[in-house]
Amino acid sequence: MPAIERASGRGWGEWVALFEARRAGALGHGEIVRIARSAMPAELQNPDWWAQATAIAYEQHAGLRVPGQSSRGDFRVSASRTLPLDRDAAIEAWAATHGARTEHLGHTPGPPRRSRTEKRSFWRFALDGAGRVEVSATPKGEKTSLGVNHDGLADGERIEEWRAHWKSLLAEL
Structure with missing residues (x-):
């Protein structure tokens, strides 16, 4: 999570709180990415990539997927x-x-x-x-x-x- 924290300027606890406030644990991957993307700093290079990475990290944190698993389950x-x-x-x-x-x-x-x-x-x-x-x-x-x-x-x-x-x-x- 340190890379996500450095890139976004937001601590991992803040990301988790944001996702949980939006009930991301019950959402699909695309919706979780949209939440992350909306919270990325405007000046960040490659914000879509960082939003994907942050969504995946949250999904792993929340037990929605394990490392190496795609949003489709494979x-x-x-x-x-x-x-x-x-x-x-x-x-x-x-x-x-x-x-x-x-x-x-x-x-x-x-x-x-x-x-x-x-x-x-x-x-x-x-x-x-x-x-x-x-x-x-x-x-x-x-x-x-x-x-x-x-x-x-x-x-x-x-x-x-x-x-x-x-x-x-x-x-x-």
Whole structure:
């Protein structure tokens, strides 16, 4: 909570009091985010991101979800690495190094789908029985942040095992 407190200028106890006064424990995630967003300082950079983070922290605090659990109830894990490549070269490096893998921790990947937006390049695939994986490349100046986001896990028991798997694959690039 210290990062939320520094960014928002509001102590965690104040956040909890605000959420409880608005009966956030009985609300959905989007409504909790709106409460947080309305209380973020006007001068804060990335207030929507901070509102999401604050809402998630409150949901965990209130027992509405556990770490790694999404607002839908499934679980997710992520890992990232910064590479000295442009975004398309980073996706190509992933595809060349890991695109032909026939399994990830015992789960078979489906066919990959590539896409590109104005801001990011993607490599996406489903994992049989283990959710969906999105590898995204986002420019960061002269470098690129290559992130692996894995969602749709049925429970949180293997989150750290999956995190280690994705980090080891990123380390090979």
